[in-house]
Amino acid sequence: xxxxxxxxxxxxxxxxxxxxxxxxxxxxxxxxxxxxxxxxxxxxxxxxxxxxxxxxxxxxxxxxxxxxxxxxxxxxxxxxxxxxxxxxxxxxxxxxxxxxxxxxxxxxxxxxxxxxxxxxxxxxxxxxxxxxxxxxxxxxxxxxx
Numbered sequence: 001x002x003x004x005x006x007x008x009x010x011x012x013x014x015x016x017x018x019x020x021x022x023x024x025x026x027x028x029x030x031x032x033x034x035x036x037x038x039x040x041x042x043x044x045x046x047x048x049x050x051x052x053x054x055x056x057x058x059x060x061x062x063x064x065x066x067x068x069x070x071x072x073x074x075x076x077x078x079x080x081x082x083x084x085x086x087x088x089x090x091x092x093x094x095x096x097x098x099x100x101x102x103x104x105x106x107x108x109x110x111x112x113x114x115x116x117x118x119x120x121x122x123x124x125x126x127x128x129x130x131x132x133x134x135x136x137x138x139x140x141x142x143x144x145x
Contacts, residue, residue: 069099082142
């Protein structure tokens with residue numbers, strides 16, 4: 001039995017974390033081209049992919065951060081004494097009271113690790129947690145360095 005050998009000299013792949021994501025990474029590699037990873041976004045109005053430069057990406061990331069109801073709630077909580085601590089359930093209740101958005105404690109628990117780098121980068125808010133039993137306690141603290 002003879003096996004067929006397929007040789008690929010160039011490859012272009014579009015990678016998206018989730019199927020319905022508008023943003024993706026276009027990865028290009030090949031024998032005659034340098035390896036590249038480019039940020040792209042699907043423009044539904046024009047029905048095509050557009051390239052995003054680093055400034056556009058940073059602006060959109062900051063805009064998403066500024067509009068995030070959980071971030072707004074954490075920022076608001078920092079105004080009193082610079083510290084907020086509690087469980088995911090506590091934070092979900094605070095988000096609902098402060099912004100009107102409803103998240104389950106599980107959704108809050110998924111959001112927090114994704115928000116931690118941006119909280120520090122944009123607002124110098126540090127994060128730590130403890131896990132006594134089954135209830136994880138979150139602590140956000142405004143740094144004044």
